[in-house]
Amino acid sequence: MKKSRIEHVKKYSMLSLVEDLGFTLIYESANYYHLEEHDSLKIRVNINRFYWYSRGFGGDTITLCQTLGLEKNPEFQSFIYTILYLEMRMYKNPHHEFKKTKKQEIKLYLPHKDINNKKVYYYLYERGISLDIIDYFINHDYLYQEAAHHNLVFVSYQGSQPVFISKRGSIKNNRYMHDLAGNDYSHCFYILHNTSQLIVTESIIDMMSLMTLTNNFKKYDYLSLNSVSHYRALFYHLEHQSIERVLLRLDNDQAGIHAVHTIVDILNKKYPSIKIDVAYLYRHKDWNDYLVYGIKHKENDIIPFLTVRYVKREKSACL
The missing domain is CATH 3.90.580.10 (Zinc finger, CHC2-type domain)
Structure with missing residues (x-):
């Protein structure tokens, strides 16, 4: 032919x-x-x-x-x-x-709020998330309980406008997760603290887990991709925020590792001034697994990271 x-x-x-x-x-x-x-x-x-x-x-x-x-x-x-x-x-x-x-x-509409957030607290506390972090999310309207099905509803904003909404089931071991049609995947779920350091995770629960593990979580901005396929949201935010250091905290699996390689290659080519820090968990797939395991076994001295050889200028390190 x-x-x-x-x-x-x-x-x-x-x-x-x-x-x-x-x-x-x-x-x-x-x-x-x-x-x-x-x-x-x-x-x-x-x-x-x-x-x-x-x-x-x-x-x-x-x-x-x-x-x-x-x-x-x-x-x-x-x-x-x-x-x-x-x-x-x-x-x-x-x-x-x-x-x-x-x-x-389709326009993005916020699901109706429940009269309380009891199931939100119970679910996240069982996942090891600190009460301070849960309160922070609820008080800043990043999170509430859905009236109809008692799902967790996570909301990210551009200014005061909701641009990304994700739901998660509140029942233990329930894998229900759903991003609403009309979401802006160039934005994804972003929490702005106007810092020069940005932590990137695959899920919002991983984001909250890292906040729980961090002494001063407000010294970072946070981006949850909600799927490694949305990795280009990182570059959207780099164009709109003054970020000097990107901390990639994706899952330790094939998809997460592949995404990290892709992101690092693009950062090195297009954003040479930005410092890159990559860390993987050596024993667990994601950051919430690590958090829950550490609480359950009272192990605070686990070395959670693998050094990644291609990281530019910075060795992988704890937050």
Whole structure:
């Protein structure tokens, strides 16, 4: 098959392709979409590329077509079939049109508040979060209890406007987590203390855990990505805040380590003046696991970090 045919079909819009294959696009920002069926598969519109964070790979339109197509039709195992399918779609849709999903237009509304925050306190205290940190979140309207299902509702603001809302189940061992449609993923969950140091975590619970473990948590700003796939939120905030030091505290798993490598490479290239500090937990997957384990076993002398060789100028260290 001629290389020109292959290069031609790579130009077909991934957004159009996703709808052709029967999947649902979810708008994140001007340059980013993900799939309702696979929320860790992110499409970067301006370069027409995708990356599937939970599976650790990405690529061009052909790769995406074969990957998603196989969920619908085994014939997509054939490279030739895939090329012919894309050529047919480009012939039928020469302008690469796709439906503007209604989810792009959804406004962000705060869920109704409950009459108290009892389940919030109980859930977070069981997770080892200090009462001072829980009070801080509630008193600053970063957190409250949802009336309908008693979920924890986390809210981040730009000025006084809510721009990111995330819900978490209040029942122990309940894995329910849900980010609301209409969230601004360039912002994610950010707490501003107007400092020059920024701690980046994967989850808000990890953020609260580090605050609990830190003597003076207000000497840092905090960013929870709520998924390593949203790592570009860090660079949005670096453009809007005077940050001199970034402390990457992501999970010690394949996705977290891969994201750290990606972030460090970009920081070194585009933000050479910013100091980078990376630390992983050597015994636990995330910071809340470490906090809960330390409380349960009364171990305050655990060495929690692995030194990362490529960190620039700073060795990994405790906060």
